[in-house]
Amino acid sequence: MRTYPHLVSATAKIHLCEAGIDVPDGDPEIELRDERWMVHLPGGMMAIFAATDAGAERIRREGELLRLLERHVSFRAPRVVTPISQTSCEVRRKVEGMVGFWSVFRRALDDSGLSRRIGHSIAELLAELHSALPLDTVRELLPIRTSWPPHSNWIREHIPQVTNDRTLIDKIDALLEIYGALDITDCDRVPVHGDVGLHNLVFQPDTLEVAGIFDFDSAAFTDRHFDLRYLELHPEQPAMLEAAIATYETNTGRTLSRQRILLHNAASAVGFLAYRVGHAPDERWCGRTLKRRRCRQRSFQKRGRGR
Helix, strand or coil: CCCCCCCCCCHHHHHHCCCCCCCCCCCCCEEEEEEEEEEECCEEEEEEEEEHHHHHHHHHHHHHHHHHHHHCCCCCCCCEEECCCCCCEEEEECCCCCCCCHHHHHHHHCCCHHHHHHHHHHHHHHHHHHHHCCCCHHHHCCCCCCCCCCCHHHHHHHHHHHCHHHHHHHHHHHHHHHHHHHCHHHHHHEEEEECCHHHEECEEEEEEEEEECCCCCCCCCHHHHHHHCCCEEEEEEEEHHHHHHHHHHHHHHHCHHHHHHHHHHHHHHHHHHHHCCCCCCCCCCCCECCCHHHHHHHHHHHCCCCC
């Protein structure tokens, strides 16, 4: 599979024409994301080129998973139009609808009814994702660990470069000890999306109904609870998470642990805190300043101690 350390519009257009994709005049928007070049095209299409060998593997794995989803699930996800095995890039059709994390977040935060409707829709989607795919195939295809949060040793190494709050550092260390000892039973190990949240959902613009989900790059064969970790918008607004848990348990017959979900959230929040190395405290990085990130992390850390 060919890689492109540097990709310019002219090169992208040549390969897209070879793939039978009609590219209009002008330079398409090109974005480098996680070792892959995303080329945004008209008509809800996107081409993906590998920037590195690791990026090529990510494209291959996600493309195979998307083709599995197309055959086995009813919810909407990106569709592979031209697989990378046939040309120098993989062309995908995006899910149609509105993508707008902050606008939906603010409305859901103030509207518990909307939060519950979104939570219900997400849980229906997750119940199908976690049970419909052939397990032997996904076991071979997907890693057994998600890419986030980072490994505990990496977090421990970077946290002191972000904060010198010894009490917080000690609490983070204790949290990581609990998280590292987390045992995933065979019945809870399923194919997960790995990054379920408002940022990876597509909505109907008029009703804000969930229209589909995208970005399966973080998919893994791991704990089913992981896919609900971002569904509590705020500690005082649990409506989305509670609705999701109720619907998921009804649809699957599986009982979920709220503490386990919050533990996944707390570990992820700690990872984002460690990821702030090199960024000023008042700089918005990964959506929050240092003060807001620490407040958020402390909140979930307090409630994520159990299993």
